[in-house]
Amino acid sequence: MNKGDLVNKIAEETGLSKAQSTEALKAVLDSITDALKSGDKVTLIGFGTFSVNLRKERQGRNPQTGENITIPAKVSAKFKPGKELSEAVDTGELKKELS
Numbered sequence: 001m002n003k004g005d006l007v008n009k010i011a012e013e014t015g016l017s018k019a020q021s022t023e024a025l026k027a028v029l030d031s032i033t034d035a036l037k038s039g040d041k042v043t044l045i046g047f048g049t050f051s052v053n054l055r056k057e058r059q060g061r062n063p064q065t066g067e068n069i070t071i072p073a074k075v076s077a078k079f080k081p082g083k084e085l086s087e088a089v090d091t092g093e094l095k096k097e098l099s
Helices: 003-014 018-037 083-089 092-098
Strands: 042-044 048-055 058-061 068-071 074-081
Touching: 003 018, 018 042, 018 048, 074 083
Parallel strands: none
Antiparallel strands: 042 048, 048 074, 058 068
């Protein structure tokens, strides 16, 4: 599912127009992004928690040359699924399909 598919699903489920659904999705994503930019955590009970994580500077190796390189520190977004989402995804049919 891509963003367009998600907009169509929102429009179908809510009765909103595609334009309104696009704006609603944009507002949700922008709100989550703004919260993460300011270092806040976003918790949607049953769905999951978005947070930021600091990855410290570390040493790596260039696979082409074998040369040691320094990988700079980075702040990245992190998502931890909630219990309800994990249980909803953990279906026997999907396990069979993926294995």
